[in-house]
Amino acid sequence: MEEQEESLPPLSDASSSWKFSADGASISIASLHDVCVGEGLDWGLPGGIGDGLPPAFDLPSWVTEEPRSSVAAAASSSSDERPGGKPAEKANRSAKRVQKGTRQPRFAFMTKSEIDHLEDGYRWRKYGQKVVKNSPFPRSYYRCTHSKCNVKKRVERSSLDPSIVITTYEGQHCHHTTVSPSQQLASSAPQIRLPAMQFHRNPPVLPVIHPGRVIGPRYEERTASAVERTSPAPTDEGLLDDVVPSGMRRR
DNA sequence: CGGTTTTGACCGGCGC
DNA sequence: GCGCCGGTCAAAACCG
Numbered sequence: 001m002e003e004q005e006e007s008l009p010p011l012s013d014a015s016s017s018w019k020f021s022a023d024g025a026s027i028s029i030a031s032l033h034d035v036c037v038g039e040g041l042d043w044g045l046p047g048g049i050g051d052g053l054p055p056a057f058d059l060p061s062w063v064t065e066e067p068r069s070s071v072a073a074a075a076s077s078s079s080d081e082r083p084g085g086k087p088a089e090k091a092n093r094s095a096k097r098v099q100k101g102t103r104q105p106r107f108a109f110m111t112k113s114e115i116d117h118l119e120d121g122y123r124w125r126k127y128g129q130k131v132v133k134n135s136p137f138p139r140s141y142y143r144c145t146h147s148k149c150n151v152k153k154r155v156e157r158s159s160l161d162p163s164i165v166i167t168t169y170e171g172q173h174c175h176h177t178t179v180s181p182s183q184q185l186a187s188s189a190p191q192i193r194l195p196a197m198q199f200h201r202n203p204p205v206l207p208v209i210h211p212g213r214v215i216g217p218r219y220e221e222r223t224a225s226a227v228e229r230t231s232p233a234p235t236d237e238g239l240l241d242d243v244v245p246s247g248m249r250r251r
Numbered sequence: 252c253g254g255t256t257t258t259g260a261c262c263g264g265c266g267c
Numbered sequence: 268g269c270g271c272c273g274g275t276c277a278a279a280a281c282c283g
Binding site (some may be wrong): 130133154 | 272
Binding site for chain 2 (some may be wrong): 127129145
């Protein structure tokens with residue numbers, strides 16, 4: 001994982017912003033600090049991830065914490081007998097839950113939009129919706145429809161500011177986007193170089209098209225060591241790396 | 252008719 | 268041990 005050194009703004013320079021348009025919808029991207037302050041939120045710049053964030057804006061624990069990987073896997077392997085369910089079905093479920101334990105890169109970002117499910121160039125199938133504690137808005141669970149792709153994403157509205165959508169991605173796409181050429185244009189937007197700011201990388205695919213405002217990637221988790229890194233330099237490749245491995249990309 | 256969404260149930264982890 | 272909670276499953280409904 002070699003990230004090329006780029007002349008990116010230092011952490012303190014968090015006021016830069018970019019604007020571009022796609023399909024007639026204009027999107028402005030700004031740093032977290034810039035926007036949050038601008039929106040009247042007082043998050044501050046995280047020296048560590050999440051510093052100064054109001055509770056209502058805290059990301060789901062599965063984003064802000066290390067994945068409980070092997071724990072779930074180990075637990076599901078033992079007790080299989082349970083009244084009411086078909087053994088085969090249960091075994092199947094167990095197997096699937098084991099898979100879920102594998103660690104995946106994750107990151108979350110926030111978008112100011114009235115639309116919950118932002119178009120990002122990939123096709124998603126909703127597999128669940130859940131009311132979560134401390135939020136009047138349900139959280140939706142999506143999976144990439146590509147057969148061999150196990151990328152998931154969760155979408156929920158901020159309870160503090162209902163106009164803000166928190167989107168969290170997990171995993172990497174093993175395929176290219178399935179969007180029309182016009183959408184391709186939009187989904188390629190993140191290749192515009194963005195300063196790293198307090199984030200280690202930028203969203204692989206920005207929500208696009210819909211009149212919404214990406215107010216900044218909020219948090220990206222890879223590994224504990226990734227969090228410790230102070231000033232990584234995202235590159236054009238890095239921008240897509242999280243979702244589409246470089247080998248999969250055609251250019 | 253195939254793909255997607257909805258929704259209640261199930262499951263495991265965690266805190267008390 | 269129990270209850271709460273988040274995440275997932277899967278059947279049924281829905282839609283193009």
